[in-house]
Amino acid sequence: MAERGPAAKVAIIGIQGAGKTTLFCALTGMDPARAAAHSGKTAAAAVRVLDPRLLAAHQKNGPDKKLVAPTLEFIDTPPLWLEGPQKQDNPGIFAQFRDADGFILVIKAYEEADRGKIAGQIEAVKGELFLADVDVMQKRIEKLRADTKKPLPNRVELLRELAGLERLAEAVAGGDSKAFDTLKEEDEKKVRGFQFFSKKPIIPLANVSEMDLSAPPFEPTAALKLELELLGMEESERASFMKDYGLASLATAGFPRQVFDRLGLQTFLTLGDKDTTAWAVRKGATSLEAAGKIHTDIQKGFINAEIISWADLEKAPSPHAARQKQRVEGKAYVMRDFDVVNVKFNV
Secondary structure (H helix, E strand, O other): OOOOOOOEEEEEEOEOOOOHHHHHHHHHOOOHHHHHOOOOOOEEEEEEOOOHHHHHHHHHHOOOOEEEOOEEEEEEOOOEOOOOHHHHHHHHHHOOOOOOOEEEEEEEOOOHHHHHHHHHHHHHHHHHHHHHHHHHHHHHHHHHHHHOOOOOOOHHHHHHHHHHHHHHHHHHHOOOHHHHHHOOHHHHHHHHOOOOHHHOOEEEEEEOOHHHOOOOOOOOEEOHHHHHHHHOOOHHHHHHHHHHOOOOOOHHHHHHHHHHHHOOEEEEEEEOOOEEEEEEEEOOOEHHHHHHHHOHHHHHOEEEEEEEOHHHHHHOOOHHHHHHHOEEEOOOOEOOOOEEEEEEEOO
């Protein structure tokens, strides 16, 4: 059976006072008092990624049917320190979220003194993460250098790993995370287990004051304290206050969808008699890989995939009518975002 857990884990990071926990509460609905009780430790909660296209497909397939959406697990983390004696605690803090698939970097930008330092704050936090990676790389490099001096049967393989890791460490030390993109598949597999921060998406979000909303100093931007207060109101009351602040929508409402996309994920749909289900796959995944998301037996017995594009479903009055545009694809077909899929298979 394929696992149906979170599509990805996303750590919310930032310096002291940046607004990490405020964002965490706004995204997950957790009570701020409860979140504050986790101070100094991580807290996690899953959030459904409700794309408007999924909601539209659910209406067409039958609003009385069960709606199953992909989820992201958001992790609130202890603050990172850029200076002072607490900076020595960073390595221990990093260990608490190294296995995350990506990071939201909340930037402290709601005070006048911080507005001109946004770029510097981003680079400083990324610098700490990259430095932690270089430290891990150097330890591995030292071991490889020692091992390659021995007459080991896999010495050639170790020499290749050493050369690749030395190039990678030099690039990351200089702030170049694109060096991972040049790795061959075999070399990428060797570094995958280290869970390097510099290999994963880091998504900045500036936490500004409500006074800056009309002319934000950075994108994306949110007045997180204000948004959390608005989320605590009744919908009718919230609409009135949003109008006063010139807000057409809340930044945090659509943020899970933005993060989902930045993590390199996309969605495909299955429309059943009892449910409308959205499944998360990486961009570039094949129909065979998509079948495995539904069930491993379906992947093993894959024959073909009946595909309805999102554009055809959107135009059709019903899923049944959209089947007139259905086409049959093989296992090498590259999935497109919001394809509707019906997999034919042998058990």
